[in-house]
Amino acid sequence: MTTFPTTPDAPTSPTRRDFLKLGWGVLAGVAALEAGLASMQFALPRVSAGEFGGVIGCGPVDDFPAGSVTPFNEGRFYLARLADRGFLALYRRCTHLGCAVPWDPARGQFICPCHASAFDGTGQVLNAPAPRPLDRFAVQIIEGQVQVDTSRPLEREQFDPGQLVYA
Amino acid sequence: MSETTPAPLPIWKKLWRSAVREPFSGDRRSRLRIVMNNLILHLHPSQVPVRTLRFTYSWGLGGLSALLVVLLAVTGAMLMFVYTPAPEKAYQSILALETLVWYGQLVRNLHHWAGNALVVVTALHLLRVFFTGAFREPRAFNWLVGVALLLLTVAANFTGYLLPWDQLAYWGITVGASIVTYVPLIGNTIAQVLLGGPEIGSATLLNFYALHLSVIPLAMLFLMSLHFWRVRKDGGLSLPRGIDEPPVTKDENVTTFSDLVRPEAVWATVTVTALVLWSMTVNAPLEPLANPDLSPNPAKAAWYFMGIQELLLHFHPLIGAIVIPGLALLGLAALPYLDSDMDSVGVYFRSRRGRWLAALSAAAGLVLTVGYVLLDEVALDLPALLPSLPTLVSNGIVPLAALLLGLFGYGALMRRLFRATRCEATLSLFILILTGFLILTLIGIFFRGPGMALMWPWDVAATVH
Ligand code: HEM
Ligand code: FES
Numbered sequence: 001m002t003t004f005p006t007t008p009d010a011p012t013s014p015t016r017r018d019f020l021k022l023g024w025g026v027l028a029g030v031a032a033l034e035a036g037l038a039s040m041q042f043a044l045p046r047v048s049a050g051e052f053g054g055v056i057g058c059g060p061v062d063d064f065p066a067g068s069v070t071p072f073n074e075g076r077f078y079l080a081r082l083a084d085r086g087f088l089a090l091y092r093r094c095t096h097l098g099c100a101v102p103w104d105p106a107r108g109q110f111i112c113p114c115h116a117s118a119f120d121g122t123g124q125v126l127n128a129p130a131p132r133p134l135d136r137f138a139v140q141i142i143e144g145q146v147q148v149d150t151s152r153p154l155e156r157e158q159f160d161p162g163q164l165v166y167a
Numbered sequence: 168m169s170e171t172t173p174a175p176l177p178i179w180k181k182l183w184r185s186a187v188r189e190p191f192s193g194d195r196r197s198r199l200r201i202v203m204n205n206l207i208l209h210l211h212p213s214q215v216p217v218r219t220l221r222f223t224y225s226w227g228l229g230g231l232s233a234l235l236v237v238l239l240a241v242t243g244a245m246l247m248f249v250y251t252p253a254p255e256k257a258y259q260s261i262l263a264l265e266t267l268v269w270y271g272q273l274v275r276n277l278h279h280w281a282g283n284a285l286v287v288v289t290a291l292h293l294l295r296v297f298f299t300g301a302f303r304e305p306r307a308f309n310w311l312v313g314v315a316l317l318l319l320t321v322a323a324n325f326t327g328y329l330l331p332w333d334q335l336a337y338w339g340i341t342v343g344a345s346i347v348t349y350v351p352l353i354g355n356t357i358a359q360v361l362l363g364g365p366e367i368g369s370a371t372l373l374n375f376y377a378l379h380l381s382v383i384p385l386a387m388l389f390l391m392s393l394h395f396w397r398v399r400k401d402g403g404l405s406l407p408r409g410i411d412e413p414p415v416t417k418d419e420n421v422t423t424f425s426d427l428v429r430p431e432a433v434w435a436t437v438t439v440t441a442l443v444l445w446s447m448t449v450n451a452p453l454e455p456l457a458n459p460d461l462s463p464n465p466a467k468a469a470w471y472f473m474g475i476q477e478l479l480l481h482f483h484p485l486i487g488a489i490v491i492p493g494l495a496l497l498g499l500a501a502l503p504y505l506d507s508d509m510d511s512v513g514v515y516f517r518s519r520r521g522r523w524l525a526a527l528s529a530a531a532g533l534v535l536t537v538g539y540v541l542l543d544e545v546a547l548d549l550p551a552l553l554p555s556l557p558t559l560v561s562n563g564i565v566p567l568a569a570l571l572l573g574l575f576g577y578g579a580l581m582r583r584l585f586r587a588t589r590c591e592a593t594l595s596l597f598i599l600i601l602t603g604f605l606i607l608t609l610i611g612i613f614f615r616g617p618g619m620a621l622m623w624p625w626d627v628a629a630t631v632h
Contacts, residue, residue: 129483
């Protein structure tokens, strides 16, 4: 068995080496991070102009009788006017997995073709698997004209009358 | 003896000689050398143990996967010349391909069916590796590489699914991307990045096109190289043996050229012929142009996701589409590191007891899964039974806990009642879960009609067309 004599300055030498190693390691890490962030920019959502997301004019209040549901395909929503004449705009994207939910006038329900979720006229869930009511869009009535802002769907846990807008 | 200068070779012979590196004479030495001198053959060792040539051991499934990948690359490159990745043009370019391009329909069919076949064949390859215990050390890492390849195969199919821009594509991807939104905290962000925006649009198509044509194929090429290299480094194929035979470590060698190359060529020819015949008779589906206003009823996911879609009918989405598949995938990846108390490499289903436990577990999986689906359909309404709880708990965590307890109990039962080793118990659980998943997939494909109602396959067929 051989042992190497340790010189007094031996400990400093590995320490310097460790420091340099760490330095390279950190630099490599930073470089990898930068490259990663830069390539992520490529994948980030891009705004595609002209696709839905603006304010949609729906027409005069009187076009919508109480108890009616009117589809607006370009805005991807239904404008519902409840029996008490309050307006509600319902995003037609099923809160379960995103299918377009059609209105079934005979049953007075929205019934999703994909996994059979059902919603009532206010968007409340009647039948799972949908986990929450249909999202809604903000409704404004300006000089007797109904306008719906489709830029941001509003999520909710349940329907309450505060969501209705009156002429 | 006279000194004659050999006649100079004609140039094409010189070219040939330089390309093949050595003339081939057919003797043993030459047959060993040709494997080393040829880029493709060189993926093989120059000699292989006789036992590994048993067709009924490997079924040639790994090689078949590789063949399909090559076929996909060739047909895919042809499609690239016609296809345009923009929403207004994609569907038209597929129509043009089918009607105006010579053999366009056939090439599309070949690409479509080879892609679908790849999912089936790699899955079968995985099963044969698991059933023969070939995933244990030193091959554990190659099992992981394999799992990654299977995931890439599914990702390739999923991204390709959007490209025709028909109704199937639009709604299949809408549902698929919505599943991602249930990942806690970051789900919405991931979905937005994947789609390149809030809903499917031109950015989505471009994202999927880039993934399908470059990122995924490059990753597959890399992982396949790693996979083949590891097969050789890990000592070649595991050696098959009879059920009562002690473990074998050595076997007589034969030359790869052509004792292995010949059956490979036969198998490849048979498969390619079958695929071409199939593609000449059955067209790849193409539905009407994508219509964001109209979800088809029933709107079904791609067939390889039907098992998950069926889970979605029974569980809260977070549990059904993320937690359960996630746990299953983790378990699959961890298998070689979990199970190792028995030396059964090379024996199908481990042992005699392993074999009948496998049969028993398949039967149990069938009965339990069908039973649960029927029960959930007619009687079980957990959210109604537990009205005070949020559906994530009543329709998610509660049945998930029951499921995990049931699986745990099944494993314990195997060990207690049938004195199964840990390894045989793992096999039984694997087969139980596998059968359950296959049954769910079959129910989803064949027994779900409009509104996802349960019905007989012929009634489903009658409503769809
Ligand atoms: C694109 C996908 C794949 C390709 C092209 C491929 C190809 C191959 C080939 C050519 C072999 C050698 C012989 C054979 O069994 O045919 C092999 C062996 C093997 N593969 Fe794969 N494979 C793929 C996916 C997988 C998957 C999904 C798994 C499992 C998770 C896997 C795990 C293994 C293991 C452990 C071996 C060694 C088997 C033994 O020694 O008996 N591979 N693979
Ligand atoms: S997407 Fe509507 S119920 Fe699943």
